[in-house]
Amino acid sequence: MKRAAGIIFRTMILVLLGVTIGIFISNRTLLHQSLGLSLDENDKISKVLNLVRQNYVDSVNVDSIEGATVNGLLQNLDPHSLYLPEQKATSINEGLAGGFTGIGLEYQLLRDTLVITQVYANGPAAKAGLTTGDRIIDVDNKKFSGTHLTVQLVNKTLRGEKNSALLVSVVPPNSAIKKNYTLKRGYVNASSLDAAYMATADVGYIKISKFALTTDADFREALGKLKAKGMQKLVLDLRENGGGYLNTATALADEFLKKDKLIVYTKGVHEERRDYFATDSGTFQEGKLAVLIDEYSASASEILAGALQDLDRAVIVGRRSFGKGLVQQQFAFNDGSAVNLTIARYYTPSGRSIQKSYKAGIDSYHNEIAERMRKGELFSAQSNLNDSIFKKPSPYRTLSGRKVFSGGGIMPDIFVPADTTQNTYLLQQLSDQQQFTAYTIDKLQPQLNKFGTADTFMKDYSVSNDELDNFILYASQSIKSIDSHELLISKPMIKTMLKAAAARFKWGENAYYEAINSNDNTLAKAVEAIH
Secondary structure, three states: OOOHHHHHHHHHHHHHHHHHHHHHHOOOOEEOOOOOOOOOOOOHHHHHHHHHHHHOOOOOOHHHHHHHHHHHHHHOOOOOOEEEOHHHHHHHHHHOOOEEEEOOEEEEEOOOOEEEEEEOOOOHHHHHOOOOOOEEEEEOOEEOOOOOOOHHHHHHHHOOOOOOEEEEEEEOOOOOOOEEEEEEOEEEEOOOEEEEEEOOOOEEEEEEOOEOOOHHHHHHHHHHHHHHOOOOEEEEEOOOOOOEOHHHHHHHHHOOOOOOOEEEEEEEOOEEEEEEEOOOOOOOOOOOEEEEEOOOOOOHHHHHHHHHHHOOOOEEEEOOOOOOOEEEEEEEEOOOOEEEEEEEEEEOOOOOOOOOOOOOOHHHHHOHHHHHHHHOOOOOHHHHHOOHHHHOOOOOEOOOOOEOOOOOOOOOOEEOOOOOOOOOHHHHHHHHOOHHHHHHHHHHHHHHOOOOOHHHHHHHOOOOHHHHHHHHHHHOOOOOOOOHHHHHHHHHHHHHHHHHHHHHHHHOHHHHHHHHHHHOHHHHHHHHHOO
16 A cells, blocks of 8 residues: 555545546635645536536536535545535534534434433533423424424424524323423533443443544543542443544543553655654553454544554454544535545554555445455454455564554454344344334333432343333334244343333433443453453
8 A cells, every 4th residue: 555656646646636626616715724726717527517507408416416526536545535515514523523502302203203312411401301201292382293203304493503492392201281391502512422330340431432522521521430439440442433533532542641652643645744642641541441342443443442552551352443544634615515535544653554455446445344244254363364464474563562463453452253143133123113212111111210220220120021022012013023033032132222222211321331231242351351
């Protein structure tokens, strides 16, 4: 990937891409940062788009053609350079901002009625007094329930400008009496930490879903609370974390490393090398640390895991990570669309790039995880090492001299195979159709009210065989064909997921992950490794 011919080719493509994007936007200017290229109005692509606009037999959305053309050019560079339409760009940026403007609740549509399943702490809905299980019947004095609701319609109704008012009529659980609430839409904090709880008496567990603007602050707050509960060791769960901001990843690495340790460095043809070093402000520089990764841990997750592995600061547990070692910068247009352009590669402290090859094309690149499964890599540590990229001699070593690999993701120190023994089509159907939460809403609320705290629920509640039978009978109203063999195979996981859904409904994300992780072999291996 560093061959001279490849560099020259990509440089030429970048120049052509910049010119083409400039032509597309014509008199429009880039927000935040210009691409800095003079434009030629005689360009053929621009002429073709104008011909289509003025002469094509049918009406067409030239803007969408323009976007598709730009995206095609970008995807010829690498799999992570993308054109983002306005809605997609907004969604991505909001997701990494650490919050959003709204009323602060999650819901499920059940029998054409919106049922609240989560209320965000300190959001407008929480301040007004809405709780899980409440059903929204009317909105702004108009009938809402029973009007053929869709997710798109609900989101459009609940979203709005900051400080705008929303009048809702709500029926609480086990009641038929409406209560009216006036909500003022506002900024809702949405933590990028999925969960933080004590896994054992001295081992804390923190799961991070993405590296957003607020992740480091969220982590510090969660860590402080766990320390107050006696935490001395930590398991950091980065499984299925697809990344986020590079600066956030380096800030989080700083929490674990001592001053002046190199975390990562970046460089590209047009970007000089930039080094990121740890400071002396870390909040967990000494305690034992394990990091969980899997095949969906990518980008910023790999920066953090790679740094902690190279510096022998943490034991990495799980399966080989995705293998994304490219850094993107977003260039925004004044119509709200944007381009995410790869501007550099990142390298771990030992000097390795973990970017997997994309020479075989975009489709092959995105199907690579499925190919790993086909070859058995998700189930055997040796199958990973049999991959050609890991058979070559590796010049990369950790501080203590352990061999580490480049060119295809982060290889864990302790491999834990994927457990698919209980994954059946039935389990997928139950999850996709939200049957676990629906059953909790319809049947389990009276039982949940018997438990004063999440701790007592975790300790004392288990899904009995009778409860399982009732759940399957309930689900059969939506899933007409339930395979008895699949039910037998998935029985333990169905019980776990039902308990987890109930825990989340009543006590939130911490309780959900505590229930889900109760039978998690990867977490068990990590706890064992740091004891």
